[in-house]
Amino acid sequence: MHVSVFWTWLGLARLCLAEHGTLSLRTYRNHEKHAQALRKRDMEHLAKRSPFTVDLGNIDYLSGGFYYVNASVGTPPQEVQLDIDTGSSDIWMFGVNSCDQSKFLCAGGVFDESASTSITILSKGTFKIQYFTQGSGVTGDYISDDFAIGSQTINNLTMGVASKAVSVNTGIMGIGFDTNEAAYAEAIAHGETNVQPYANLLDVMKSQGLVGSRSYSLYLDDLEAATGSIVFGGYDKAKFQGDLSILDIQPNAQTGNYSDFSVILGSVGVTDSSGSTVLTTPNMPNIVILDSGTAFTIIPQDLLNEIVSYFGAVNDPTYSYIVRCDLNGMAGTLDYQFAGPTGPVISVPFSELAVPLIDFQGANPVPITDNEGHPICRLGLSAPSTPDEPLLFGDTFLRSAYVVYDLDSLQIGIAQTLFNVTDSNIQAITASAIGQSLPGNVASVLSTPVLTATPGLNAAPTFASGAAATSLETFGTGKGDAALVGVKTTYTNLATDIPGATATAQGAGSTGKKKNASGPSGKEFAGGWWRALLVQGVMVTIASLVGAGLII
Ligand SMILES: *[C@@H]1O[C@H](CO)[C@@H](O)[C@H](O)[C@H]1NC(C)=O
Ligand SMILES: *[C@@H]1O[C@H](CO)[C@@H](O)[C@H](O)[C@H]1NC(C)=O
Ligand SMILES: *[C@@H]1O[C@H](CO)[C@@H](O)[C@H](O)[C@H]1NC(C)=O
Ligand SMILES: *[C@@H]1O[C@H](CO)[C@@H](O)[C@H](O)[C@H]1NC(C)=O
Ligand SMILES: *[C@@H]1O[C@H](CO)[C@@H](O)[C@H](O)[C@H]1NC(C)=O
Numbered sequence: 165m166h167v168s169v170f171w172t173w174l175g176l177a178r179l180c181l182a183e184h185g186t187l188s189l190r191t192y193r194n195h196e197k198h199a200q201a202l203r204k205r206d207m208e209h210l211a212k213r214s215p216f217t218v219d220l221g222n223i224d225y226l227s228g229g230f231y232y233v234n235a236s237v238g239t240p241p242q243e244v245q246l247d248i249d250t251g252s253s254d255i256w257m258f259g260v261n262s263c264d265q266s267k268f269l270c271a272g273g274v275f276d277e278s279a280s281t282s283i284t285i286l287s288k289g290t291f292k293i294q295y296f297t298q299g300s301g302v303t304g305d306y307i308s309d310d311f312a313i314g315s316q317t318i319n320n321l322t323m324g325v326a327s328k329a330v331s332v333n334t335g336i337m338g339i340g341f342d343t344n345e346a347a348y349a350e351a352i353a354h355g356e357t358n359v360q361p362y363a364n365l366l367d368v369m370k371s372q373g374l375v376g377s378r379s380y381s382l383y384l385d386d387l388e389a390a391t392g393s394i395v396f397g398g399y400d401k402a403k404f405q406g407d408l409s410i411l412d413i414q415p416n417a418q419t420g421n422y423s424d425f426s427v428i429l430g431s432v433g434v435t436d437s438s439g440s441t442v443l444t445t446p447n448m449p450n451i452v453i454l455d456s457g458t459a460f461t462i463i464p465q466d467l468l469n470e471i472v473s474y475f476g477a478v479n480d481p482t483y484s485y486i487v488r489c490d491l492n493g494m495a496g497t498l499d500y501q502f503a504g505p506t507g508p509v510i511s512v513p514f515s516e517l518a519v520p521l522i523d524f525q526g527a528n529p530v531p532i533t534d535n536e537g538h539p540i541c542r543l544g545l546s547a548p549s550t551p552d553e554p555l556l557f558g559d560t561f562l563r564s565a566y567v568v569y570d571l572d573s574l575q576i577g578i579a580q581t582l583f584n585v586t587d588s589n590i591q592a593i594t595a596s597a598i599g600q601s602l603p604g605n606v607a608s609v610l611s612t613p614v615l616t617a618t619p620g621l622n623a624a625p626t627f628a629s630g631a632a633a634t635s636l637e638t639f640g641t642g643k644g645d646a647a648l649v650g651v652k653t654t655y656t657n658l659a660t661d662i663p664g665a666t667a668t669a670q671g672a673g674s675t676g677k678k679k680n681a682s683g684p685s686g687k688e689f690a691g692g693w694w695r696a697l698l699v700q701g702v703m704v705t706i707a708s709l710v711g712a713g714l715i716i
Contacts, residue, residue, distance in 0.1 A: 213376045215398025215592050218314035220248060220382075222390050231384060231392055231456060231559070232272065233337060236312045237323070238280030244335055245272035248394065249457030250382070250425055250569060251556065252338035253345045253364055254293055255311070256324030259304055263329045272334040275325055277307065284308040284320070291324035293346040295457070296553070300331040306347075311365070316374050316396075322362045336457065339380065341571055342367055344423040352419075366571060369396060376594040378571040382456060384563045386583040387516050399577065401589040404566035408577035409508035414451055425454040425569060427576055428503055429555070432467050434474065434648055435511065436496030441650040443467055449504075450555060454567060454576065458558025459519070461512075465547040471498070474648055475514075477543045485543035488534070489518045500561065508578055512564040519544045519560065568593070 220231045232245045237257065244257045259277060263270035277283055286306040294301045304326040311321040326335070342348070342361035351359045363371065366378040375397025383403045384392040393400070399408070414426040429452045433442040447464035463471075475494065477485040497511035518541035521532040531539040544560030568577030570593060 213373055213397075215375065215395050215590050216314050216316055217393050217395050217400070217588070217590065220384070220392040220394060221245070222384070222392060230334070230459075232334065233313050233394070235337065237275050238309045239282035240279075241310075241312060242275050242279065243273055244275055246335045246337035247272075247333075247457060248382075249336050249338045249455070250340055251453065251455030251457045252293070252295070252336065253340040253342055253361075254291075254324055254338045255321070255336070255365060256291065256293065256302060256304065256326055257335035258329060259325040259327050262304065262326040268329075268331065269333040270329075275335075277305070277325055280309055282310050286322060289327070290347070291326075292350075293324070295332065296556070297331055302326045302329045302332055304328070314396075316369075318365065318368050318372060318374065321365060321368055337365070338457075339365060339569075340425070341423050343421055349423070366396075376592055377573075379569060379573075379593040381566065381568040381577075382562065383566060383581065384456070384559060385581075386563055387519070389584065395590060398590050398592045399566075399568045401591055402582075402587040403585050404579035404581050406579055408566075408568060408579050409502070411502055411507075411576040411578060413574045413576055417451075422571075422574055425576060426451045427454065427578075428452075428507075429557075430501045430504055430507055432463065433499040433501070433650065434471070434496060435499055436494070439652060440499065441648045441652055442501075443470055443648060443650040452555040452557045454562065454569075455556040455558050456562055458556040459560070460544045460546050460558050461561040462546050462548055462553070462556045462558070464555065468545055468547040470648060471545060472543065475543060483521065483542050484546055486521070487518055487541055487543050489520060489531075489539040489541040491515070491518055500557075502578065510561070510565045510578065510580055512561060516563055517544045517560055518542075 218233055220233060222231050231248050233248055234243065235246055236243050246255065246257060257275045258270065258273070260274055262274070277285070284307065286308055288305045289303070291304045291306045292302070302324070304324050306322060307325055308320045308322050311318045311323065338344075342364045345361045345364060348359060348361040366380070369375050370378050377397060379397060379399075381395045381399035382392070383394070383400065411427045413422055414428060415422050416424075416426075428449050430449050431442050432445075432448070433440050435441075445464060445466050447466060450464070472479075472485050475485075475487055475491065477487045480486045491514050494514055496514050498514070498517065499509050499511045501507050501509045521540050521542060522529045523532050533539050548555065564581055566579045566581040570577065
């Protein structure tokens with residue numbers, strides 16, 4: 165997720181607005197200059213105005229949430245791998261010597277500006293972006309060059325090339341609204357009115373006639389899968405269950421403009437062998453942002469607390485909540501219902517919430533296990549660390565959902581994903597006027613924006629990195645034995661049925677639900693091996709690799 169309040173962090177006194185004006189102007193001029201060429205290309209490409217699919221790779225040891233595309237930039241083509249990010253809107257890659265390999269992963273290759281014959285340097289030194297990951301930041305040049313993904317080449321695309329990148333593991337392919345481009349958002353935040361966003365990847369794909377609409381669909385597949393896919397200009401009917409349910413994208417409550425994939429979350433519940441419980445909280449309904457660049461799902465603190473005690477997760481100083489990867493055999497789903505009470509429900513299997521912890525110290529990355537050899541995982545949920553941080557729904561949610569992002573109709577199509585599907589049945593999204601709907605089940609649209617979205621109640625606890633393993637001392641006491649507080653119910657679900665929910669259909673009263681999950685015992689975790697790991701600071705080292713990749 166990109167942050168627009170960037171300059172305070174960098175300590176730069178003020179923003180040079182003239183530069184942004186200049187950039188917009190240059191970009192605009194470029195477009196004018198090539199308008200004729202583009203029209204010609206449009207004609208040539210009319211036949212191509214159809215959806216196309218690009219494979220996604222997943223480097224799963226990066227918190228189970230690093231989905232990349234292979235892209236090539238410039239002439240001759242230079243290969244780079246870019247993290248695909250629905251939460252930001254700029255594409256950038258590492259420039260030569262822009263990333264300090266002694267401190268960061270610096271993965272995915274480097275683009276050498278001087279080696280491309282088709283490059284235009286639009287503006288030197290003015291590309292700047294910061295992400296929610298604490299301390300992250302990228303500065304560099306704006307360029308225009310050819311950009312190829314899958315079978316398609318996009319000509320003269322505006323992109324960033326880093327001259328310095330800090331706490332960001334890879335280059336990033338932001339595919340959000342152009343109104344969320346770092347330079348534009350920053351200029352608007354500083355009261356500039358005479359600025360335009362530049363045409364970003366989706367704008368240019370459409371204007372160059374590669375696709376019929378500014379839309380795409382993401383299939384991340386399950387935690388175990390090494391690949392996923394993205395369909396530009398369409399969606400893949402083979403990859404989800406039932407119909408797509410349609411959610412209106414919510415405009416920014418302050419500006420009224422559309423700048424991110426905000427949708428309304430109605431409730432959060434848990435389904436296990438004893439039925440479904442909707443967790444009670446004053447924090448619903450709420451706005452959540454669908455963000456593939458975030459590895460975890462960020463939910464209000466009170467809900468997190470309940471779910472943490474339900475799983476018997478342990479609060480570790482470095483990783484926040486850890487669980488045994490097999491969740492001690494607990495089975496069930498975490499159920500997110502969108503829009504209103506008849507809105508679609510996406511059920512995330514518990515197993516999708518346990519994100520493996522990996523030790524990078526040896527020759528090969530290996531899973532971290534407890535004394536008895538059980539792999540240890542992070543619970544893939546967290547809470548906002550400051551009250552104004554948004555609820556970002558990242559990969560531990562998105563893997564269980566098939567999501568269609570339609571920036572033209574300002575709608576999200578969502579359905580329960582089908583894991584491990586290799587078939588495909590691609591449908592084009594051609595409607596391109598605002599207000600035209602995605603094909604799908606429209607009954608669940610809740611068009612009233614929630615203007616008073618409340619973030620989590622409390623700030624998450626903070627820990628000094630490398631702190632003593634105090635939480636492990638108390639491990640196993642009173643954990644894994646928590647009652648879920650909520651309303652026993654069954655879901656009316658337009659997207660999918662929740663297994664186990666029907667058993668409690670008539671029990672619509674308020675009941676607490678007791679789940680005796682035998683959480684991992686203190687003995688297993690508090691062993692010398694685990695402690696030594698913390699004392700040696702190895703965990704901290706891993707955290708500096710993995711933690712930095714958490715939220716993009
Ligand atoms: C990216 O390219 C590399 C090298 O050609 C290949 O091994 C890998 O499978 C590709 N990944 C994807 C997601 O296309
Ligand atoms: C891209 O820009 C370059 C340099 O400005 C120009 O020569 C070329 O024709 C442009 N290509 C397209 C397809 O517009
Ligand atoms: C909202 O959009 C309008 C035009 O679409 C633009 O003039 C205005 O500056 C935008 N406001 C913000 C805060 O982005
Ligand atoms: C998908 O396939 C992988 C192996 O390729 C397997 O580990 C995983 O359990 C499968 N997931 C489901 C939901 O069947
Ligand atoms: C849950 O566990 C506690 C002790 O850990 C036990 O006293 C209680 O009877 C158990 N409840 C159920 C429903 O199994």
